[in-house]
Amino acid sequence: MMGASVLFPGIPGIAGQLSVQFITNEKVEANGKVVVGYPPSLSVQCTGSFLKPIALQGNLACNNFPRNGSFEITMSRPMAPGTQAFAVTTVAPFALQEANLFYIMVYTHDGSVVDAAMSIPGQRIQHGLKITALPLVWSSSEPSRASTVVMGFDLIEPLPQNNPPTIAQLVLTVPRDFQQQVQRSSHIEMTSLEIPKRAGTWFDSSDPRRLVVFLDTIASQTLAVGSYRLQFPIMVPARLPKYNVFELTVCGPTPQNTTCVGVGDPSALVSFPLAGFTFGERHPNANKYLIASSFRHAAGAVVSAFILHVAVFVV
Numbered sequence: 001m002m003g004a005s006v007l008f009p010g011i012p013g014i015a016g017q018l019s020v021q022f023i024t025n026e027k028v029e030a031n032g033k034v035v036v037g038y039p040p041s042l043s044v045q046c047t048g049s050f051l052k053p054i055a056l057q058g059n060l061a062c063n064n065f066p067r068n069g070s071f072e073i074t075m076s077r078p079m080a081p082g083t084q085a086f087a088v089t090t091v092a093p094f095a096l097q098e099a100n101l102f103y104i105m106v107y108t109h110d111g112s113v114v115d116a117a118m119s120i121p122g123q124r125i126q127h128g129l130k131i132t133a134l135p136l137v138w139s140s141s142e143p144s145r146a147s148t149v150v151m152g153f154d155l156i157e158p159l160p161q162n163n164p165p166t167i168a169q170l171v172l173t174v175p176r177d178f179q180q181q182v183q184r185s186s187h188i189e190m191t192s193l194e195i196p197k198r199a200g201t202w203f204d205s206s207d208p209r210r211l212v213v214f215l216d217t218i219a220s221q222t223l224a225v226g227s228y229r230l231q232f233p234i235m236v237p238a239r240l241p242k243y244n245v246f247e248l249t250v251c252g253p254t255p256q257n258t259t260c261v262g263v264g265d266p267s268a269l270v271s272f273p274l275a276g277f278t279f280g281e282r283h284p285n286a287n288k289y290l291i292a293s294s295f296r297h298a299a300g301a302v303v304s305a306f307i308l309h310v311a312v313f314v315v
Contacts, residue, residue: 001022001104001106001115001116002023003021004022004023004104004120005021005120006038007019007245007247007273008123009123009126010122010126010270011092011131012092012093012125013091014091014130014132015089016089016272017052017087017088017089017090017273017275018038018090018273019054019085019086019245019273020085020088020104021084021243022085022104023082024081024082024106024114024115025115026114026115027079027081028075028106029108030058030075032106032114033072033073034072035070035073035104035105035107036071036073036103036104037105038069038070038102038122039098039099039102041095042091042092042093043090043093046088046089047064050088050089051086051087051088052086052088053086054275055084055086055242055243055244056085057077060086061073083241083243085243085244085245087245101119102122103116103118103119103120104116104120126165126269126270128160128164131154131156132154133152133153133248134150134227135285136149136246136276136277136283137149137151137283137285138277138282138283138286139283140282141277141278141281142236143237143238143239143279144235144236146236147235148233148234149232149234150229150230150231151248152192152228152230152248153227153248153250154226154228155226155227156225165252165269166220167220167251167252167269168217168267169213169259170212170230170249171210171212171260171261171262172211172213172230172232173209173210173246173247173249173263174246175240175276176209177237177240178209178235180209180210180211180232181232181235182203182211182233185203187233188203188211188230188231188232190231191230193224193227195213195215195230196220196223197213197215197216198215202214210261210262211230211232240278240279244275245273245275246273246274247271247273248272250268251265251269253267
């Protein structure tokens, strides 16, 4: 099995999504199963809304076996060869009592193994950073059309006074074939608490799949408890990728002021996978953020028009 990986936030006691992806060359007929083994110290939920199908099709039934450290997803429809992905909900412990390894096994309806990947490494447990990802919010989800997404995190507890982790960069990664459309600073809006930006150039949007925000590393050590959201424009592709997952990575300082690339970067403190949306789907909270954005732009336009009117009157 190629391309097998898992991604989950290793924040103790905080629920987050655990994304799973793999590539199989085998077709699995209806009622096949995908079994994922995980460190039993993790807490996993995979029923109802805790399961995000992403690339899996049809009706899915998930059963979790915490004593064995595994869960299985039964698929009502055939699974075609190629990239597969889904996500469940997990809570990390304060310390793992066993090896931080996962496995993925694909079975036919009669219990025959057709593909597998063993000893897949998981993410480390990150202490001193009590944060959780905020839900992904989007506006339009039409193919080949512009949209707006909101990503961010909630700081639940103040950072430790002694040796707090230094938050230097936030990396917001869109799925393959999506593109972030940030061209200037006004394209990035902070719809809740203000993130302490680095002086001078404070963002990098040179990579079409990645938006990087640079923080003031001194001010970030005393972040206020609360929600931090970033709103920015994207382009939705004509066809959704199989691994349709957005990623938010919180990074520490990088060598010689280089840019963190997100998941897997040595400076990454924690990464949050966020299952993406499907065509025609609209987030129930989209209007709340879009209205806030529109109001700010409208207010700015009114102020500019007033200033112009006054200037003309004075002249």
